[in-house]
Amino acid sequence: MSETTATLYEQLGGEAAVNAAVDIFYRKVLSDHRINRFFDHTDMDKQAAKQKAFLTMAFGGPNNYSGADMRQAHAHLVKKLGLDDSHFDAVVENLAMTLQELNVPQALIQQVAAIAETTRNDVLGR
Amino acid sequence: MQTRKISVGQRELGCRPGESVLDALLREQVEIAYGCRQGACQSCIARSLDGAPPAAAQAGLKDVLRHQNHFLACLCYPERDMAIGIGSPEQRFCQATVTGKQLLNAETLLLTLHTDQSLDYCAGQFVNLKRGDGLQRSYSIANNRVHARNLTFHIRRLAGGRFSAWAHDELKLGDLLEVSDPQGLCYYLPSGQPGNLLLIGTGSGLAPLAGIVSEALHHDHAGQIHLYHGSREMDGLYWVEEMRGLAAQHANFHYTPCVSRGDAPDGVASGRANDVAMKQLPDLKGWRVYLCGHPDMVQQSKRQAFLNGAKFDDIYADAFHVASATLD
Numbered sequence: 059m060s061e062t063t064a065t066l067y068e069q070l071g072g073e074a075a076v077n078a079a080v081d082i083f084y085r086k087v088l089s090d091h092r093i094n095r096f097f098d099h100t101d102m103d104k105q106a107a108k109q110k111a112f113l114t115m116a117f118g119g120p121n122n123y124s125g126a127d128m129r130q131a132h133a134h135l136v137k138k139l140g141l142d143d144s145h146f147d148a149v150v151e152n153l154a155m156t157l158q159e160l161n162v163p164q165a166l167i168q169q170v171a172a173i174a175e176t177t178r179n180d181v182l183g184r
Numbered sequence: 185m186q187t188r189k190i191s192v193g194q195r196e197l198g199c200r201p202g203e204s205v206l207d208a209l210l211r212e213q214v215e216i217a218y219g220c221r222q223g224a225c226q227s228c229i230a231r232s233l234d235g236a237p238p239a240a241a242q243a244g245l246k247d248v249l250r251h252q253n254h255f256l257a258c259l260c261y262p263e264r265d266m267a268i269g270i271g272s273p274e275q276r277f278c279q280a281t282v283t284g285k286q287l288l289n290a291e292t293l294l295l296t297l298h299t300d301q302s303l304d305y306c307a308g309q310f311v312n313l314k315r316g317d318g319l320q321r322s323y324s325i326a327n328n329r330v331h332a333r334n335l336t337f338h339i340r341r342l343a344g345g346r347f348s349a350w351a352h353d354e355l356k357l358g359d360l361l362e363v364s365d366p367q368g369l370c371y372y373l374p375s376g377q378p379g380n381l382l383l384i385g386t387g388s389g390l391a392p393l394a395g396i397v398s399e400a401l402h403h404d405h406a407g408q409i410h411l412y413h414g415s416r417e418m419d420g421l422y423w424v425e426e427m428r429g430l431a432a433q434h435a436n437f438h439y440t441p442c443v444s445r446g447d448a449p450d451g452v453a454s455g456r457a458n459d460v461a462m463k464q465l466p467d468l469k470g471w472r473v474y475l476c477g478h479p480d481m482v483q484q485s486k487r488q489a490f491l492n493g494a495k496f497d498d499i500y501a502d503a504f505h506v507a508s509a510t511l512d
Contacts, residue, residue, distance in 0.1 A: 073224050077244070081495065088491055102486040106496050111225055120220040 066118035066169050070162065076117060080110045083156040092148045096135050116153065116174045128180040136183045146181060150174050189265040199262050205230070205241075206257035209270075216270050221258045228257040233267040246497045248369045251306075277314060277362040278303070280335070282355060288422035292388050293339040293352050294326075299363055302332035307399035308371030308392040308474065310502060312364040313337070313347070321347040324392035324476065325366065328399035335363070338391040370474060370500040372396040378406035379470050382494075384461050384485055386414045386477030390423065396474055401434055409434075410465065414442040414457025414477075418449065440464075458485040462492060469493035475501040 071078075084106065088094050097105065108131075115121035135141040150171055157167045187198040190205060192214060199208040206228050209216050219225035223243055232253040241260035242250045257268075284296030305311075307328045314320035323337040339351045355361075370392060372381075381400060383393040390413050400409055415421045420443075427439040428451075440460060441452045448454035455463075458481055465471075473489045475482045482501045489499050 073222065073244075076224065085491060088487060097487075102483065102490065102496070102499075107226065111219070114220065114224050120222050120224065122219050122225075 066166065066173075067114075067120075069166060070117050070170075072119065073114075075160070076110060076113050076119065078160060079117075079156050080106065080113055082159055083113065083153060084109050086152040086156060087149065090148060090152060093145050096139060096141060096145065113153075116170050118169070118173060123177075125177075125180040128177055129183055132181045133183055141182065143178075143182065146178055188262040190262065191265075191267040192270060202261070204258050205260040205262060205266070205268070209257060214270075216257060218258060223256050223259045226256060229254055230257045230260075231255070231269045233269050237266070238263055246369070247373055248371060248500070251373055252369075275312065275364050277312075277364050280361050280363045282357050282359045282361065283334070284336075285355070285357065288338060289419060291341045291420075292422055293341070293348075295337045295339050295351060295355075297335045297337070297361060297363065299333045299335060303335070303363070303366055304332075305329065305366030306371035306373070307395035308500070309366040309368045310392065311335070311366055314362040314364070315347070315350065316360075319347055319350075320362075320364075322367075324368075324389075324395070326391035326395050328395055328402055330402060336391075338388040340388040368502040370476065370502045372399050372474075374399065374403040377472075379472060380407040381405070381409045381472050381474065382461060382465060382468065382489070383409070383411045383474045384414075384458050384477070384481075385412070385475070386457055386481055387420060389475075389477030392476050393474060394423065394427075397430070397437065401430070401437060405436070408436050408438065410438045410440070410461070412440045412442055412453075412457040412461040414444060414460075416445045417443055418446075418452070421452075456481070458488065461485075462488045465492065467493055470498075472498045473500065475499070 088097060111121065115123045132141060153174060154167050154171055157170060187200050190197050190199050190208060192209070195212075195214065197208055197212040197214070199205055206216065206218055206221065210218070216230070217227045219227040226244070229249075232255060236253055237255035237260060241255035243256070243259060245254060245256070278299050278301050280297040280299040282295065283298045284294070286294045288294050305325055307325070310322050310324040312320045312322050323339060326336045326338050327334070339348050341352050342348045381396075383396060385393045393411060393413075397409060397411055411427065413421060413427070421441050424441050427441075431437050431439045442448075442455060442457040442460045443452055444456045453460045462485070468489055471494050473485070473494050475485050486499050486501060490496065
């Protein structure tokens, strides 16, 4: 007996879902006073592409995730601006709120959060 | 289904039935950046050099990129032979004669050039101007598309600026200059949606915005058009009466000059142009936003416009580092 199950990415709605989420997610992050200072000197266009790549990865979609890149990209934030677990938690919280707003079922939100969680040590340089 | 010929630079290769252009390029070991292979990351962007690419290969691209025949190689299944470019194209120049020089204010020169061939540009784009010894600088075209061979530029004298000082002091009527192909993605597409437009410029960053306003009015743009032009003090502004005149003629065009220091006279707002604009227009949902001026102003405004509701893809700005020497 064979059973085909849709991947998480497909269940969430694929690229269209990423596009819908990236806008809401980035707006939340930039408006969140706990973390928006980390984005003060970023180029919006490049950042939008990175947010999209990150969400695609967190949604279980096709990606080129590299822990080394993630470390390198955040190293100066950890060193100079004190990026720590509390900030990482805030981002994950914004991600979950974004998905709730898009009426994604709680079980899927938990799966996305679990994938995002796998990047924590790379982001925080541990 | 048949194999299609792809020309890229000096090379020609075959794109097999069912194969994407990206796969064909990679199979033939042509160097191209790529990532997701599914149209999400937009790393493998390329440009069709001989007409429109398949529409499906342009999914998700910004309108101005579609307009310039950019496409994603991973989504492109050619329906014909194609000539494509990857990376930045070689720059081509044409000759131009100086036909006008006039000061707009103490530090800004209105330079008019007549080119020996008509340029296909859109209001808001920039060109590189090159003098005889090869020194070149980027300047925005300040007029609309109607004048295909007469181009105007606002050249601000920068402290220690070799090109701007030369243009102000030495360049004469009748002198020759070289003008590059038009470049940049900060421009108005008349075929675009009728929505509202917000334009914010500082210093000589007014140039491309004035071109866009003129183009939009020429096409009877249906939405509202709001222009904010800022400088530190009154003497840094120019075209104030011209813009007021335009606003008096067109009910949907609104002009706000802004000064960030000292007293603002009647009819002039006090504060930085971007701060004034964002405060007066807190809801930018559905708006298109055009920005030109100091890089920090552009960056702050991009973010604020986004937080005020504008979509990423509807915010247009070229990284332009000479338009204004100060934040104001």
